[in-house]
Amino acid sequence: MRTLCGLLSLVLVTLTGAAMAEEAPPSRVLFRNVNVFNGVDAKLMTNHHVLVEGNRIVTVSANPIGSEGAEIIDGAGRTLMPGLIDGHAHVMINAHFDTVEKDMDLGDISIRSIRVAERFLMDGFTSVRDMGGPAFALARNIDNGRIIGPRIYPSGGFISQTSGHGDFRDRADPGFSQHDGGDLSNFERMGIGNVANGVPEVLKAVRLNLRNGATQIKIMAGGGGSSRFDPIDTTQFSTEEVCAAVEAAADWGTYVAAHVFTDRAVNRLLDCGVKTMEHGFFISEETMKRLAKEGAFVVPQMWGISPDLARNPLMPAAKIPMVKALGEQYADFGEKLLKHDVKVVFASDYVGVPEDAERARRYEIWWRTQKFGGNFEVLKQLTSTAGEMLALSGPRNPAKGKLGVVEEGALADLLLIDGNPLEDISVIGGTEQWFDADPEYRPIDTLVVIMKDGVIYKNTLR
Structure with missing residues (x-):
């Protein structure tokens, strides 16, 4: 009987935990004050704000966005672009x-x-x-x-x-x-x-x-x-x-x-x-x-x-x-x-x-x-x-959503860049050096935030 009660308790705890996990709100990340290259147009959308919930871009706006419960990344005029x-x-x-x-x-x-x-x-x-x-x-x-x-x-x-x-x-x-x-x-x-x-x-x-x-x-x-x-x-x-x-x-x-x-x-x-x-x-x-x-x-x-x-x-x-x-x-x-x-x-x-x-x-x-x-x-x-x-x-397709763009509803694969890649390709690593480049890997310092599927893998602004 004790074994049966223990199993029932374990099941109830598991089900309760699963229900709580399902009800937990998605994580939120707000990119403020960014210039957006959306992957499609040959210009930047200046002074924008982009809100990510879970693994989706939910808002792209020229107007301020509420930041309750969100991690805030102040772009300070940097370029936000697709991964x-x-x-x-x-x-x-x-x-x-x-x-x-x-x-x-x-x-x-x-x-x-x-x-x-x-x-x-x-x-x-x-x-x-x-x-x-x-x-x-x-x-x-x-x-x-x-x-x-x-x-x-x-x-x-x-x-x-x-x-x-x-x-x-x-x-x-x-x-x-x-x-x-x-x-x-x-x-x-x-x-x-x-x-x-x-x-x-x-x-x-x-x-x-x-x-x-x-x-x-x-x-x-x-x-x-x-x-x-x-x-x-x-x-x-x-x-x-x-x-x-x-x-x-x-x-x-x-x-x-x-x-x-x-x-x-x-x-x-x-x-x-x-x-x-x-x-x-x-x-x-x-x-x-x-x-x-x-x-x-x-x-x-x-x-x-x-x-x-x-x-x-x-x-x-x-x-x-x-x-x-x-x-x-x-x-x-x-x-x-x-x-x-x-x-x-x-x-x-x-x-x-x-x-x-x-x-x-x-x-x-x-x-x-x-x-x-x-x-x-x-x-x-x-x-x-x-x-x-x-x-x-x-x-x-392992990606259950749109890739390669910054738009509402797309998957949140995003880069925050020091500089404008439309004008200077080196800010995303482009270089005319090849065999005469540094023989060992060096990070791209102008790439300050890397987000894939809503998860931040690099953030040098923290």
Whole structure:
């Protein structure tokens, strides 16, 4: 009887505690006297006040807002803007390719990813779309508060055909894929990539990633510069394979993104309904017009056509002339995308040791201002346009609300900045230094408050 009474008491206490927790009012944070960049307009809304309740922005007003029960942050004329979004990163490929392939295991890259994630957030990136790698556990542990980092949109292992951009076996490895009894590459073994051929294998790979928690699917639809055996001009995956991947993703309410560079490949992808084109440097203006008409996104890492890329200490001397020539030939790529109203999203897409990736990310912010005609367009790519792209994940979207904007009802991913990023991109970390930048991570001092999902992770004004 005592045991039964004790259990009943425990149940009553638990239920009472749960009821009290449900009735507890949401936390409130009031940003006073801020100039708001809303992620959409090429101007600041001056002398505004923004109230956050729980994880939502509930009021944006030019008039004073009641502050009862709220933590007050006096912006004193600083800029309040949306949290930044990286549309294409590889949080789990956090060492050089050869090191990952030959000398690391899943434990190594998982441990290193914790530091990568924290530094992303401390650079103001509140959401990151991971475009290839086993980032599922990292995303879960960030979401449940065990690890500090941005909201992760994991793709899972990128899906490649044999001989494709995700087939990282050496020449000496067995000539068959694992499906035919061959050995797995380390990339496949760790879940960074998956080699699949034919509709049944592609469907299996897509569905496995969705089962594991993918918010979108990443396929390799063309060659690349970082893999040895697939020329960059090649088209990869047949129409049937691409369409099968798109249909399987759509069955889960989400979409397919594709690594791609050429007209032929992009048009095949559009025929099947692929939504985002990763890179895309070598496409024609006709294809750009089609991309705009169909509402697809282009997600290019613009450092890929930067003359500074040739200064990379890891760049083989034999490739330097090609890198310089491509940078010159496609120097107007960004200008043409804007001319044809293509939706463009920011991408850092640097793989390698974390310090190199961090320097590349900050350089990329600045370099894009040179290629897209100014700061405003790049800020949109980092905020509202990227938020629109993330929303394509539908029910798989970990953010249950609008991202990339400062408006009533949007999720409270917010940065308070000393300075005006519309005039000076360095206040959010943009810098023309890359390989000659400080070799170790340094905080961005002008980034004084970082809020993600209504939670403050940095506040130097306290």
